[in-house]
Amino acid sequence: MARVEAIKAVERSLRVVEERERVVRAWAHLNPDRARAEAVEADRRGGGPLRGLVLGVKDIFDTSDQPTECGTAIFAGRRPRADASAVALLRAAGAVCLGKTVTSELAFFHPGPTTNPHRATHTPGGSSMGSAAAVACGMADIALGTQTAASVIRPASYCGVYGFKPTFGNVSIAGVKPFAPSLDTVGWFARTPELLDLVRVCLTGRPPMTPLASPPRIGVLRTEQWRESAPETRAAVTDLAGRLRTAGAPVCDVAQPDFLDALADDHPIVMAYEAARALAWEHRAHRDRLSPQLRDLLDSGKATDPREYDRARARRDVARTREAELFRDADVLITPAVAGEAPEGLASTGDPRFARLWTLLGLPSISIPVATGPTGLPVGVQLIARTGRDAALLATAVWAGL
């Protein structure tokens, strides 16, 4: 793929920043001169599969040359010594890091200042809000985020970009601020599934996706949240299923298996218990600097009976062994990514329930921007594949875009 020089790409991004950032507020830290110097150096080195691509990095990934403040005053001015694994690997592949993108407080729910690039009075979703917004308006080509509940799938859907969460454990989380380690997953955003795949290859050393040999079997999964989703979401799922059928894919309905019913309530238990331990220092030493939402979560996690946590984990482990039942008739499931269009207001980042089940199960998932809601905001649809079928899922997203 012929690509522009890194410095030209950075200048182009900086022009968009100049135009849009005052309203969008996607960046926690951005130093144009540092970014230009990195681009010049990347051009001097030459090569790399990500050459000429501008990268945004959620501000919970450590960076050796920029602050990493995790969306909280507790870490104001914090300067890590090393790059997080994902940052180092993407830079090694030729990407230039433009800066750090806004995260909600410690990647939980309390939002940062970012607005939805499609309408500034609406949330961009969270917690990877700056990364999704930066890609949506062309300030970055690719951007790193993380998902512990719905923090990639939801902002991707609200901002109208592709967002990908790989199989749990397939991408190193080293150098990323932990929240709930058995759930925390590195994910990323781009404007095409091809770019998502290129990033995956650089992060894992795995082969690139190959075009599907035959149309994928599609299963439409109406989870219990189906009834709670807005008409635009249900229409988006149904329309996409129709289009895929027209394109030749066998489409069936998949009923939510019993063993998934209980799991929906297990995610918050696992998250709270683990967060109370992972953030033990913040909880104790900086209680008064936490948002009430996060403080409540950590209090509740600290008080969680470990047996309740163990039971939730055990149900998850059982569900993982029964994954095949969910994919008996389908290679890929399609299901809502979010309740509907991005809600109005910036005080909340929206409802995480549509993605967290898949985070708990560790399955690869992608939000693809397929529809527009009644007020003109984007609506994504979530596609989910079996453990390890990350490349096939991305190839399906490519196929679905035809």
Place this chain on the structure above:
Amino acid sequence: MARVEAIKAVERSLRVVEERERVVRAWAHLNPDRARAEAVEADRRGGGPLRGLVLGVKDIFDTSDQPTECGTAIFAGRRPRADASAVALLRAAGAVCLGKTVTSELAFFHPGPTTNPHRATHTPGGSSMGSAAAVACGMADIALGTQTAASVIRPASYCGVYGFKPTFGNVSIAGVKPFAPSLDTVGWFARTPELLDLVRVCLTGRPPMTPLASPPRIGVLRTEQWRESAPETRAAVTDLAGRLRTAGAPVCDVAQPDFLDALADDHPIVMAYEAARALAWEHRAHRDRLSPQLRDLLDSGKATDPREYDRARARRDVARTREAELFRDADVLITPAVAGEAPEGLASTGDPRFARLWTLLGLPSISIPVATGPTGLPVGVQLIARTGRDAALLATAVWAGL
């Protein structure tokens, strides 16, 4: 349990430091005045289940008030902002952190300066070398370490202390420098199993162990390393089995199941692949400051075919589902912890093969100091229990000490 004031405990530890540290070299960072101030503050606050206990912390755990250099010049002078989860939780429980203990380079094999407290010309084992040595000579009551291959079990055995590795995932690793995230496990050292259990309770919020209601069923497992172990190790295992039988425990031989044979070779594959990604920044930006050993490991991990890694992980996942077969006739397995006494010389930290299979499987394990080798150095024996049976394993160690 009546305990001394923290300040008295710290002064007592500092006297041992004064006496022994010049030769043992267990500490990477130690500031007596800071430790005294922390003790005074702990006494002022009062209470806590770990009150009056002095804690050593392996120098790959972040500390908010002390450098964290990870045993490499790459991180010289590094000052984290926060305490790692385990440090915060133990401090909250009343422990006073005396300082940071020596780790081998980034918790891999290249040793730090620590010597074996029982004979300074011999290795204390690694990578948690300073923590094991500090506990062994009474400079600390409890000390944190980590195990990715054998880094708790081996130094515990060489230094003649108890070392415990909990079930994978049961103790938060947040704030610890990652090496191979699907293997990295927080562990700790103490001079009694009762103290080990107290630490476990503080780190997990789980109930304390209870005395065994009946003697445990013991299985003697002679792995393929049995033939490669020294006579003192085989004697230690056999003698302990005999003593437990005399004390009333049903003792049987357990054959190593077939599905474990391949696994022994899978650990290094998983470790190298994951380390090359977790340490991507160090590998690229500081290649010339890595030891040749670590550089070779990262080179080999970077070149590892991801399919080979996936196959190793898949075999591990299968083995985990077959765990029950290993414990059909036994509640607890006993097996060598190390090849034999601590080898002479400080250039190597010894053979990790006796523990790494159990790290790969994520099972709780403990090294108990039960014997003395032909030259008078300690020899430990390793006890292993099923996933989640951490409290029962520690209760067995208590029972075995009777």
